[in-house]
Amino acid sequence: MIKSFFFNVLLILGSLVIFTLMLEGGVRLAQAFDLVPVLDRKSLSVLGSTSEEHSAKLVVSKNSVLALEYDVNDPQINRFGMRDRPYELSASQGVSRIVAMGDSVTFGLGVALENTYSKKLELALNQEAPAGQSFQVMNFGVSGYSTDSELELFQLKARLFKPDVVVVGYAMNDPIHTSSLALAAAATMKTDTDFETLAKKSQLLAWAKMNWVKATSGLNAMSVYESFYAIESERWTSVVESMKSFKLLAQDDGFHLVVVVFPVLYDFEDYPFEGYRQQVLTLLNELDIDYIDLLDPYSEFRADKFRVMQNDAWHPNELGHKIAADKLQSYLEDAGLLVHKNETVK
Known part of the structure; x- marks a missing residue:
């Protein structure tokens, strides 16, 4: 019975991995045909621009x-x-x-x-x-x-x-x-770099993280500004x-x-x-x-x-x-x- 339980768990995990890989492959295929955008470090920029154009040192x-x-x-x-x-x-x-x-x-x-x-x-x-x-x-x-x-x-x-x-x-x-804003900007740059690393590994996970950050950023901003x-x-x-x-x-x-x-x-x-x-x-x-x-x-x-x-x-x-x-x-x-x-x- 124990072997059967672990076998079922492994089967479920294996199925989830295969399903995730199929989704990842589907996303990459859609990106190849320009159906969905490719995510990069700029995609996560919710609270400020990361554009290097029209900026200064x-x-x-x-x-x-x-x-x-x-x-x-x-x-x-x-x-x-x-x-x-x-x-x-x-x-x-x-x-x-x-x-x-x-x-x-x-x-x-x-x-x-x-x-x-x-x-x-x-x-x-x-x-x-x-x-x-x-x-x-x-x-x-x-x-x-x-x-x-x-x-x-x-x-x-x-x-x-x-x-x-x-x-x-x-x-x-x-x-x-x-x-304080300078420190926040430095933290944002690190977050963007981490997101870029994640996006290179998995566009699917990057998409999930981006949408989570977008969904919570407004609430986070309001709580910060109260002080x-x-x-x-x-x-x-x-x-x-x-x-x-x-x-x-x-x-x-x-x-x-x-x-x-x-x-x-x-x-x-x-x-x-x-x-x-x-x-x-x-x-x-x-x-x-x-x-x-x-x-x-x-x-x-x-x-x-x-x-x-x-x-x-x-x-x-x-x-x-x-x-x-x-x-x-x-x-x-x-x-x-x-x-x-x-x-x-x-």
């Missing part, structure tokens, strides 16, 4: 608040650490300057420089500018930056350009300190104090301040970050800081229409940047900050 900063800076030896980065063309500190006569502070969304991770909202805005403004007037929109976005890192970078570098308008791009992960948005937490306090400092700098220097709030690219109809979004908007209202909330204009499309990569819920593609640029242009016009072609430049 980051190095450790000596400044602990910045934590990271772009390598000025990277061909995409100018001598001031911007993903932008070279600039002189002093603007020529008739030039109005706008600086865009932010993280990888403002940097434009995954999209060409000319398709970022800063450059789309610059092009649109210059097309409408009268003779003798032009605009420079400077991209100071740095991947991984938190609001306090953006404030520090503004005070160290962007402020030197004496901007007329300062745009702060706010993403929902901005309370998280830059150094960062807790009212008395150190990280939310840093956002509050940084926004207060931006407001004071605007008053001292005489520039116009506006915050652009980017949504996370999840289901807009049942937006899981709605509570945090309202918390940010309430803060900006309390501080009397102008803002542009992009959730409503983005909601005219499905969230996945904005993603630079299928599984990247953070970084908007060219469409997302175009909407942000259009809304900023309309805001600047409504605020009376633009001179039109039929007006005289003084």
Whole structure:
């Protein structure tokens, strides 16, 4: 009877192995005919883009608040650490300057420089500018930056350009300190590498793992963010104090301040970050800081229409940047900050 039991167990296990191998073979055959995609290290990228295109090299900063800076030896980065063309500190006569502070969304991770909202805005403004007037929109976005890192970078570098308008791009992960995001990015890279190893061994197991991670990532993200948005937490306090400092700098220097709030690219109809979004908007209202909330204009499309990569819920593609640029242009016009072609430049 014992031999019969073990024989039946081995028979079941053997059948499962054969069935699994047949499924694996079926998946590989379907991939050979392009019926299903081949999974690789990029397929697991649920919480951020792993695209190396339209990115730049980051190095450790000596400044602990910045934590990271772009390598000025990277061909995409100018001598001031911007993903932008070279600039002189002093603007020529008739030039109005706008600086865009932010993280990888403002940097434009995954999209060409000319398709970022800063450059789309610059092009649109210059097309409408009268003779003798032009605009420079400077991209100071740095991947991984938190609001306090953006404030520090503004005070160290962007402020030197004496901007007329300062745009702060706010993403929902901005309370998280830059150094913490750097560690998370390193962990993500290891996870992607492990997934790539698994995918080489079995596309079937890789598919199962990918779908499990996708199914649980939203819940995991929400539980993590609760601590960062807790009212008395150190990280939310840093956002509050940084926004207060931006407001004071605007008053001292005489520039116009506006915050652009980017949504996370999840289901807009049942937006899981709605509570945090309202918390940010309430803060900006309390501080009397102008803002542009992009959730409503983005909601005219499905969230996945904005993603630079299928599984990247953070970084908007060219469409997302175009909407942000259009809304900023309309805001600047409504605020009376633009001179039109039929007006005289003084």
